[in-house]
Amino acid sequence: MYCFMCKVGLKSLIQICERKVIAVQDVFDISQFDEYREDNRREVKKANGGLPVSLWDTYSAFANCYGGVIILGVKEEKDGSWRTTGLQNEAKLRKDFWDTINNPKKVNINLLSDEDVKTYVVGENKDVVMVIYVPMAKREQKPVYINNDIFNGTFRRNYEGDYHCTRLQVKTMLRDQTERTMDMEVLDKVPMEDLNYETIHGYRNSHRTLKEGHPFERLNDHEYLRSIGAAAISEEDGQLHPTAAGMLMFGNEYNIVRHFPEYFLDYREELDSTIRWTDRLHSSSGEWSGNVCDFYFRVYNKLIKDIKIPFKMVGGERVDDTPVHKALREALANCLINADYHGVRGVVIRKEPDKIIFANPGYVRTGKKQMRLGGESDPRNKSLMKMFNLINIGERAGSGVPNIFNVWEDEGFIEPEIEERFDPDRTVLSLPFVKKATEKSDGKKTTEKSDRKKVTKKTQEQYEKILAFMKPDIWYKANELVEVLGVKETRTKELLRALVSDEKLEDNGATKGKRYKKR
Template sequence: MEFDIGKFEEYREDNRLEVKEAKGGLPKSLWETYSSMANGYGGLILIGVSEKKDGSFETAGLDAKDVEKLRRDLWSVLNDGKKVSVNLLAEEDVKDCKVGEDLVLSIRVPRAKREVRPVYINDDLFDGTFRRNGEGDYHCSRSEVKAMLRDQTEETSDMKALENVEIGDLNLDTVHAYRNRHSAYRTGHVWESLGDEEYLERIGAAKRAKADKRLHPTAAGLLMFGEEFRILDEYPEYFLDYRETLDPAIRWTDRLQSSSGDWTGNLFDFFFLVYSKLVKDLKRPFKLEGVTRVDDTPVHKALREALANCLVNTDFFVARGIVVKKGSDAIVMENPGCIRTGREQMLKGGISDPRNKALMKMFNMIGIGERAGSGVPDIYAVWESQGWKEPVVEERYGPDRTILTLAFTPKQAEKTSGKNKRKKQAEETEANGGRGKSAKTLENRVKITAFLASEESAGTGEIARHIGLSPARVRVLLSELMDEGMVQATGNGRSRRYSVKQATGSDEASKRPA
């Protein structure tokens, strides 16, 4: 993110832009913002700028002497390991620009690589680590800091041998189902003749422990082939949930949970049970290769890729678990954990950095998943070829969560003409009781209530990121919705969350015709 002086009048504060007056020198809050941006998406800090009540910016009157001192102080603190855990800036990241008669110092903070996250201040790992949300900089919780520490290492946590778990604790039916799929995908593979224990060791599902030199399941082996109650011993937050809502009159038309007790609850069985539910309504063309029918399509492959990507990038120590939601016009896949390469790099492709490398290897061996880092771009390409709306990837913090939305609705071919747009707006205003709200406002209100209905509750920042509005605008719309009794709020300050207000018995009665 670079500072463009030509756009100064257009700038507003958001998750990637922060302004500081700095009339009395570098403000202490600068370092919290530095940590926040480094641990998030990166961003831009403008020194010598203040924010007016309407959200626009004005310069604070810095001159060349002020800027030179600020620059010296900045580099001095950045290179003090007691103040900042790591200096991410290069000379070209710090520039001064003239805006009118005043100078502004721009600081571009890059996103820190996972190997150096968390970036913290004041030599305090747990109390000095920050991130940004829609409300500004916030202290990371201990669980968020620990998640960043887990992501630092090249050997992912699913590779470790679990010395308190035995090979016999794995579900052999699942192991044999996996072996059958491997044999079908790689006919005549040299591992086909191996016994189960040696086979599990070769695929990364088992490893010899350093202490007793015996073969034990790895964390990946337990996740893939274990029983849910045993997985919970290692991962107390482990939870898999599939929700299908095809009829709006019914809350769930189908539901599958790892805790139900009527199936294993492991990742292998979840993948194939859920995948079959996701594709059951997709059209399958009739095609023969020799005498064998082939009914796979690019959409089927994309959904397999998306589901595998969701599983292998999950941080199983983080709360709320994996949730896959199927509606009549979209599929949403959510997994705990942020994107290790960052959202921009993931969409660009070319770098594969899964959170669970052993799990990815096991899926790859049965023909599922993409090791080259092109999986997500391929999904986007398939959706583009189908003429559907572009997939949406979101990252949320506190707790860390990645959300992929795959809509089956067509792209809007062209924008409504000005005349038709004004006509539609007038019709919507009339339908809205003459309150004069614009079509865009009504659309955003609907987006907010729909999002809250799907999430049960959300904060201002989450809503703002989801619908693409500023937090300030979202707060205005939420206030309107609360005044009208459509939305309710709980908590205060940054912990304040909103949800759709459930109608009471008296409310329902008042709506019935006399």
């Protein structure tokens, strides 16, 4: 189908393309078109000699990440701008495309319909371009791979382009295909005695206190563990054995690592820059059980020890729980529930002077944007989620992360940040305890440090240097301002973030390749 736009430029073409993508995938924001060029959610290819071989790498990469748009008949110039080159034989190119994408020896799955491939005639030269909208594959469709080779033909997208997935990443996608999550596996060779019953009894006490009279209360330990998903009858010998979730939640670290060799839980307090850490707790120390349940309670108590509790009475009793406490419980549980315990680097919680960072192995199964919006729950470990829910920790409705953002907004803190990293897969949630800048009575604004004191004279001079250097309507990267300020890039980013909070600058919303400009 042709759309003849004799007087329409390339940017108008992209606006039309973007409206389609927003309607179908809700991926792009056309108002940020110029800033999105470098985040690789779109790809342009000349296609002068037919379908580019690299097209299929990009198809796989987009499908295995968040989707994207491929435009054939366009060249990217050195400065990042796009120039149309046109297509010599659009009809043949289109036929070749559909023949190839429907060939299972080339592409294992076709995610596209006729509506996802459009042809346009652009500009005064009437250059023909083809626009291909690639959706994000569903969890059960991944990995999307090419050349009938799942381990060498699976790609993902990063900020440098398409890259081959590792065997570990492919295996993670295969594990995530099924409705039965990894933690439901029955460990047929493991006796029930391998679990830590001190942890189990502590958990049962919490459950009993929170839900007095619950039907599970009268069960013996083995029946109780079976009821909550921590144990199951093996099809192999007909006996009761721990599940993977039971081992993770209630096992001892030295037993857990036999089934999850990469298992590692780590909490670090980095409150003093002069020493490596002021407090540390990790699962392999041998000083405690090292399981998920004990880690949760030990770490939560460390996280909240500096949280101020306002005086509040309900029914004649003081309430020592605040929305911030609840948000921290949700963040910690979410990190543990969605961790890929076969993934590398383990779970790491870092408490810094002005923020807490929760990092777990594994990509976001619903996608980062859906995680932020909520309403769709797809935990990586459903049995672990059930166990946390039974003691009133965690949300089943997919509303946990949005609630955290709402609490931070209500408290006046800078908005939390979700970062998804690949190779290796990792999800990072940062919760800053830095107040947004507020207006003074005279109408001027002030920027606050993490300790909420006014900025120093030196910092104010650095702010002024940034604002004086930046020209209106031009986007800058942090590294472009390093020489201007004469400080390290990390310090430059801190200054830029503060100016964004102060509404003197705005950023493009990207996690990597972030840019800033004057408001």
